[in-house]
Amino acid sequence: MAVHSERVQTQSPGSGKAAVASTDEIVASGAGRTPKSGRPAGGPRVPARLTPYLLLLPAVAATVLLLGWPLLKTILVSFQNLNKRQLIQHLTEWNGFENYTEQLGSADFWRITGRTVVFTVVNVVLIMVLGTLVGLLLNRLGKKMRLTLSIALILAWAMPVVAATTVFTWLFDQQFGVVNWFLDKLGWHSMLHYNWTSTQYSTFFVIILLIVWGSIPFVAFNMYAGLTTIPKELYEAARMDGAGSFRVFTSVIVPIMKPFFLATTFLEVIWVFKAFTQVYLINKGGPEDLTRTLPVHAFLEGFGAQRFGAGSAIAVLTIVMLATLMAYYFRIILKQEDEL
Amino acid sequence: MKRQLIAAVGVAAMVVGLAACGSDGKKNDAGSGSSSAAGAKNYSGKTLTVWLMDGSAPKGWTDSVKSEFETTYPGAKVDFQIQKWNGIGAKVTTALSEGSVDVLEIGNTQTAGYAASGGLLDITKDKDALGGADWAANQNESTVLEGKQYAAPWWVSNRVVAYNKDLWTKAGIAAPPKTLDEFYADLDKLKATPGVADPIYMPGQEWYTYFGLLTTEGGKLAKKDGDKWVGGLSTPEAQKAFDTYKKLQSYSATGPKDKDEATPQQKDVFGKGDIGSIIGLGWELPDEKTMAKDKIGFFPLPGKTADKASSVFLGGSNLAVAQASKNSDMAKDFLKIALNDKNEGLVAAAGSIPNKAALNSQVAGDFAKAALPAAQNGAITPNTPTWTNVENEPNPVKDFLTSALTGDYAAAAKKADDEIAKRMNQKQ
CATH class of the missing domain: 3.40.190.10 (Periplasmic binding protein-like II)
Known part of the structure; x- marks a missing residue:
């Protein structure tokens, strides 16, 4: 993974726009292709050559220990029939692909997968659109308002997920929720004791609102950070050529910010796809399992029902789906690099 | 530079995100300190x-x-x-x-x-x-x-009806009911009394109460048919028990149909003082400060006739x-x-x-x-290793109660029976 992250660092938008490319060249040659400058001509001594790897070592060790090992165990467990009995008696019962065939042959699994995909798409579209708009707004605001908005965004972002979810469950509480109270005051009297977690769509509405609210700051700040790197002259030039605001966005901002959009979208896809806390805490996948998404499914099957093998198989399948998406992302990245 | 930083942070986050999906079944708790070689009856130092x-x-x-x-x-x-x-x-x-x-x-x-x-x-x-x-x-x-x-x-321990004595007196009720019909009549009186939010507070997923009513009718949540378990909610007994349950629940204006007695804790609801009664256990009562002990009366949930109270879940x-x-x-x-x-x-x-x-x-x-008197008619869930699977969240009996209260009984019962059978016949 370290290799890939370097690649992302060095790659720069292959947009092909002449005006943009010139500024990019400077950035790319400065940060990326190091051999030209900086190193002594005779080649580095051995310790110096080792330094980068030594510096990487702690991070790699932590990753292997905290992520690699559990991942390996999960994969191993997914090929076992491991329930309460086997766990207590320390029995290892390998059962080949049985957990996988059981899941892949189950209508529930595919229904949940389809639901998770739709859930992810809705969330990511909302997050990207609203986050981008807030980012653009940040760029255009005056100093004071920008500071105010930034603080508000940071507060939303800094809120621990569990705390935020708890607050949302109270906001949307049937009896004491301020949302119902407010809707009632506004004239929707039937909403006074509306039960938000009683149907699939209203429960999803609350969950999506929570996730989108919590994710906008990340996109907005990144967008704003990216926008500050666009020189003013580019906007001026575009305006001179008669471009309106929308045209400036599509022809100047989008090409320059393409890597940002790609990276952020893929990040959000992964974050939303695996969102567990919000979905589980709002209504435990209810009513009647209708808001059960893949990570919640893995947890309820694995820990809830103590069928650790089946739960692990679901987790591994989730990882495979996300890895497929990642592969697609890296393909785009690598392609762009080739074009340079 | 900023852009590249963003990208680097992003990829690092992706790596973390991916691997965090996996979770391991085992957890290494520290074992207890004591070792073997026990001298008979001398447990000193252990x-x-x-x-x-x-x-x-x-x-x-x-x-x-x-x-x-x-x-x-x-x-x-x-x-x-x-x-x-x-x-x-x-x-x-x-x-x-x-x-x-x-x-x-x-x-x-x-x-x-x-x-x-x-x-x-x-x-x-x-x-x-x-x-x-x-x-x-x-x-x-x-x-x-x-x-x-x-x-x-x-x-x-088993659940009984706990009632707010002040509200019952206000409603003009002299003595606790001896039959279900008397209980309904009392609840109607409470309903007409000002200051009473719910004659009885009963969330829709109070499956222990339903279990008692089911046992009263002679029904069971699951029965063994040959060497397979089948769910028992599609039976006439289960339907009759549900009719009683539904009638009782209909007196609960504020009880959410899709929640159980713990969300919110019914003792907190009862403690507010505008709830006529609840069906609950001894520790599901407000503390002394919230509601004085002598303000709360108890009686077993009555049966159809005065000689036999409804059955209870003997948890x-x-x-x-x-x-x-x-x-x-x-x-x-x-x-x-x-x-x-x-x-x-x-x-x-x-x-x-x-x-x-x-x-x-x-x-x-x-x-x-x-x-105590109701405990004599008490029963527990099927005493079989796979029963615990049914109680794992989401409990199909709870979901059944919610769907049957809000929709079609037969469909809800069929769905729950299938799920009960699936879980009870699961490989160990």
């Missing part, structure tokens, strides 16, 4: 780890048991560890696997499951020494699997020794003390029903006195 559930052991019981045990066996120590209910299943499994617990409290509907999983020590030989000859038959049922004794019954706890315990002799001696008549009497005095009928006279408190 510590017995005992797991009790949050809010379960009556006040004074733990102190009494601890001092009696530590006096009888000088130098030995008892370490009571109170466990939270949240996620208890996986925690107990881990503890039984690692041997980090010696004696543990297990719910009576869960005991068969853990016995079959090999986690509990067979204590058939010790039954008599523990006073097993006198155990109440309907309590001991849950501790036996295939003829072997895997736990000792500790206590049970309770057993005490078991872990198979992996390194102190099993000490654990058995602990059980002898923990379950002796003196300590079991404390359980009764605190308002639970003790494991011996002879101690019933020691049952104290208005709640327990109302609960």
Whole structure:
């Protein structure tokens, strides 16, 4: 993974726009292709050559220990029939692909997968659109308002997920929720004791609102950070050529910010796809399992029902789906690099 | 530069995100400190780890048991560890696997499951020494699997109707009802009384109450058909029990149909003072400060006729020794003390029903006195290893109640029966 992250660092938008490319060249040659400058001509001594790897070592060790090992165990467990009995008696019962065939042959699994995909798409579209708009707004605001908005965004972002979810469950509480109270005051009297977690769509509405609210700051700040790197002259030039605001966005901002959009979208896809806390805490996948998404499914099957093998198989399948998406992302990245 | 930083941070986050999806079933808890080589009856320097559930052991019981045990066996120590209910299943499994617990409290509907999983020590030989000859038959049922004794019954408790005496007086009701029809009439009176929000507060997923009504009608949640389990909610008995349940629930204007009695805690709801009655356990009552004890009255949920109250779910706890315990002799001696008549009497005095009928006279408190007669008609869920699968969240019986209250009975029953059968016939 370290290799890939370097690649992302060095790659720069292959947009092909002449005006943009010139500024990019400077950035790319400065940060990326190091051999030209900086190193002594005779080649580095051995310790110096080792330094980068030594510096990487702690991070790699932590990753292997905290992520690699559990991942390996999960994969191993997914090929076992491991329930309460086997766990207590320390029995290892390998059962080949049985957990996988059981899941892949189950209508529930595919229904949940389809639901998770739709859930992810809705969330990511909302997050990207609203986050981008807030980012653009940040760029255009005056100093004071920008500071105010930034603080508000940071507060939303800094809120621990569990705390935020708890607050949302109270906001949307049937009896004491301020949302119902407010809707009632506004004239929707039937909403006074509306039960938000009683149907699939209203429960999803609350969950999506929570996730989108919590994710906008990340996109907005990144967008704003990216926008500050666009020189003013580019906007001026575009305006001179008669471009309106929308045209400036599509022809100047989008090409320059393409890597940002790609990276952020893929990040959000992964974050939303695996969102567990919000979905589980709002209504435990209810009513009647209708808001059960893949990570919640893995947890309820694995820990809830103590069928650790089946739960692990679901987790591994989730990882495979996300890895497929990642592969697609890296393909785009690598392609762009080739074009340079 | 900023852009590249963003990209780098992003990729790092992706890596973290991906791997965090996986989760491992096993958790390494530290084992208990004691080692083997037990000198007979000399437990000096050893510590017995005992797991009790949050809010379960009556006040004074733990102190009494601890001092009696530590006096009888000088130098030995008892370490009571109170466990939270949240996620208890996986925690107990881990503890039984690692041997980090010696004696543990297990719910009576869960005991068969853990016995079959090999986690509990067979204590058939010790039954008599523990006073097993006198155990109440309907309590001991849950501790036996295939003829072997895997736990000792500790206590049970059952739900009764708790009512707000002030509101009932205000509604002009002189005495607690003796039949369901009288109860409905009282609830109607309460409904017409100003200041009463709910004549009875009853969330839609109060499946223990439904279980009692089902037992009254002679129905069962699941029955064995050959060597397969089938759900019992599509039967006429289940439908009749549900009609009663639905009628009672319809008196609860504020009770959410898709929640159980713990969300929100019904004691908090009842404590607000505008709720006529609830159906609950002894500890599901407001504390003395919120509502004075003498303001709350109790009666068992009536049956159709005055001679027999509705049946109840006989929930309770057993005490078991872990198979992996390194102190099993000490654990058995602990059980002898923990379950002796003196300590079991404390359980009764605190308002639970003790494991011996002879101690019933020691049952104290208005709640327990109302609960005791109904306990005779009490029953528990099918005593089989796979029953625990049904109680795993999301519990299909709870979902069934919500869907049947808000929609079509037959479809809801069919769906729940399928899920019950699927879970009970699952491979172990």
